[in-house]
Amino acid sequence: MSTTLKPIKGKAFVLGKNIDTDQIIPAAHLVYSLDDPEERKFYGKYALSGVPSAESGLPQGNIPLTKEGKTESEFRIIVASDNFGCGSSREHAPACLEIAGVEAIITPTYARIFYRNCVDGGFLIPFESYEDLSKEVHTGDELEIDQENFVLKNHTQGKEYKIKPLGSVADIVRAGGIFEYARQNGMVAKI
Amino acid sequence: MGMTLTEKILAKHSGKDRVSPGDNVWVDVDILMTHDVCGPPAIGIFQKQFGENAKVWDKEKLVIIPDHYIFTADKYANRNVDILRAFAAEQDLPYFYDVGTDSYKGVCHVALAEEGFTRPGDVLFGTDSHTCTAGAFGQFATGIGNTDAAFIMGTGKLWVKVPETMRFVFEGTSMPPYLMAKDLILKIIGDIGVDGATYRTMEFAGPGIKALTMEDRMTLTNMAIEAGGKNGVVEPDAITEAYVKARTNHPYELVYSDPDAKYHSERYYNLEEIVPMIAKPHSPDNKATAEELEGTYLNRAYIGSCTGGKLSDFRAAAEIIQSNKVKIDTFIVPATTEIARGLETETIFGIPLIEIFKEAGCQIGNASCAACLGGPSDTFGRLNSDEICISSTNRNYPGRMGSKQAQVYLASPYTVAASAITGVITDPRVFIQETVI
Incomplete structure (x- = not known):
């Protein structure tokens, strides 16, 4: 269990505050299967397509997470302002970001159901920052998250920021989700 | 020190004498509700994790209410209702309110109340953020994702972090004729913000709340999620019992907050x-x-x-x-x-x-x-x-x-x-x- 966690590296995608689940994945797209390997690609295509264009990919704006005609994004880490994931309980929200290729989010605060879905479903890691980094980081910056020491490195700008340890959900995140956690603890039988 | 209504329900359902805000507890689930948007993926996870032929933990406690995308030609949306139908048949579920039949209901949160599933003192989870509506009946009710729903389908349990409770007290004995519960909750959300109650319970109390009908109380608790709340609750009373008894013979337990319960904060409003x-x-x-x-x-x-x-x-x-x-x-x-x-x-x-x-x-x-x-x-x-x-x-x-x-x-x-x-x-x-x- 004490294996070293690899750093998460990749390009930043920056958003503002109160990005709700309708912006993350508009309701019209919730009809696609998450199990079918082809159909689920729609979620990568439409991830964050509900964000008003001017506020998508800050500070410049008008940058889609996933390019036209693609199902996977070039961006790996979302940096956003407060209350990320507010609104509905749709697990399609963290799922679509994972399908698009996003591995982590960094924001000062989350809406609770979205946060919980990220953790229990093992889709991506919801890190909390001490300050609002959405004004510091630019979309496209090369970032690295040191998961052992909880440091965010911005290689493009040559800056580093402390981020919060995962706290009480760390064990579930490390296990990879609630089922894996429950199996490790004998709560659910292995199949 | 006493406990709030929410703390008492979570303590009882996790087999403890008392719980405190911040505790992580595993609770026994009384009702799990899902619908046509989140039901199919939850079923997919259930079958993947527990096996293709697995049975749900208790078929009397799983309620499936298709309501979101019903009157549409969208082939994917219609396929999703088919998935629910097949699962309900395979699991022999008594509480599936199928589209195109006399049992079809419509919006799950109102249907849950009409069908007698919103029972005081119970724990209800649903794959929809507005599941918090049922807190109007003095129930612990909150929204969850597909993975958590699949976990409950197989085990009947879920972990919950015990929330702090914010109390909103309404003075005044009756609603002015121009006011509705929607005005009260929009006022509160405007005051505290869309993340003003994040991770917390919103408890609505005071003579102004006791004067509200069940439908009005549901309007209030429904929008607890719009302030980021985990759940919203109103203490049960004669109005609650009259509604519940007219809808179900199932036993329930009236749970109240203790007078010396500890609150995160209290805010006072006057209906006038x-x-x-x-x-x-x-x-x-x-x-x-x-x-x-x-x-x-x-x-x-x-x-x-x-x-x-x-x-x-x-x-x-x-x-x-x-x-x-x-x-x-x-x-x-x-x-x-x-x-x-x-x-x-x-x-x-x-x-x-x-x-x-x-x-x-x-x-x-x-x-x-x-x-x-x-x-x-x-x-x-x-x-x-x-x-x-x-x-x-x-x-x-x-x-x-x-x-x-x-x-x-x-x-x-x-x-x-x-x-x-x-x-x-x-x-x-x-x-x-x-x-x-």
């Missing part, structure tokens, strides 16, 4: 001092009074959903709309089939509500979530371009009711009805004073 409220685009906390926005241009009005499509909501709207014509496209969507029947039987001066709406020029839809959350492009009442809509629903983030170019103002059914008649935002007090005189 609250006026008709509006949430402007594009956030439920973007508050204004109807009076401040008087005259704002609109081209769409919508009355429906779990929070704004109950029979009392339509009765309120009809009181204002009667003998008038609507000036803008106005959509009426009853939450459930029971409410749809109520539109035929409930009357004002002997005229059924449905006749009042039709005579005024409103369009009437079938019971479902419809355009509250946009949905497929052929959804009844959906905002498909740059409409400016006033709506009795609960959320107005960009794109919520369809196009992200559209604008949505949230308001009470009174205010929506008054504005539908004039075509601009209108304080309902103008009409209600006329009615009273």
Whole structure:
């Protein structure tokens, strides 16, 4: 269990505050299967397509997470302002970001159901920052998250920021989700 | 020290004498509800994790209510209802409210109450953020994702972090005639913000709350999630018991907060001092009074959903709309089939509500979530371009009711009805004073 966690590296995608689940994945797209390997690609295509264009990919704006005609994004880490994931309980929200290729989010605060879905479903890691980094980081910056020491490195700008340890959900995140956690603890039988 | 209502329910369901905010506990689940949007993926996870032939933990406790994308030609949406149907048959589920049958209900949160699943003292989880509606009955109820729902399907348990409780006390013994529960909750959300209650319980209390009907209390607790709340609760009383007993013979337990319970915070409101409220685009906390926005241009009005499509909501709207014509496209969507029947039987001066709406020029839809959350492009009442809509629903983030170019103002059914008649935002007090005189 004490294996070293690899750093998460990749390009930043920056958003503002109160990005709700309708912006993350508009309701019209919730009809696609998450199990079918082809159909689920729609979620990568439409991830964050509900964000008003001017506020998508800050500070410049008008940058889609996933390019036209693609199902996977070039961006790996979302940096956003407060209350990320507010609104509905749709697990399609963290799922679509994972399908698009996003591995982590960094924001000062989350809406609770979205946060919980990220953790229990093992889709991506919801890190909390001490300050609002959405004004510091630019979309496209090369970032690295040191998961052992909880440091965010911005290689493009040559800056580093402390981020919060995962706290009480760390064990579930490390296990990879609630089922894996429950199996490790004998709560659910292995199949 | 005492415990709050929420703490007591979580303690009992986790086999503990007491719990404190911040504790992580595993609770036994009384009811799990899912619908056509999140049911199919939850079932997929259940089958993957517990095996293709696995049985749910207790078929009496799983309630499946298709309601979101029902009256649509979207092939994927219809396929999802087929998945629910096949699962309900395979698992022999007694509580599946199938589309196209007499048992079809419509919006899950209202249907849960009508069918007797909102029982005081119980723990209810649902794959929908507005599951918190059921807290109106003194139940612990909250929304979860597909993975958590699949976990419950297999085990009957889920981990919960015990929330702190914020208490909102309403002074005053009766609702002023121009006010509805929607005004109270929009006022609160405007005051504390869309993350003002994140991770916490919102407990609504005081003589002003005791004066509310069950439907009005449901409007309040429904929108706890719009302030980020984990759940919303109202202590049960004679009004609660009368509703529940009329709907189920199942036993329940009345749970109350202790007088010395510890709260995160308390806020006091006086019903007499609250006026008709509006949430402007594009956030439920973007508050204004109807009076401040008087005259704002609109081209769409919508009355429906779990929070704004109950029979009392339509009765309120009809009181204002009667003998008038609507000036803008106005959509009426009853939450459930029971409410749809109520539109035929409930009357004002002997005229059924449905006749009042039709005579005024409103369009009437079938019971479902419809355009509250946009949905497929052929959804009844959906905002498909740059409409400016006033709506009795609960959320107005960009794109919520369809196009992200559209604008949505949230308001009470009174205010929506008054504005539908004039075509601009209108304080309902103008009409209600006329009615009273």
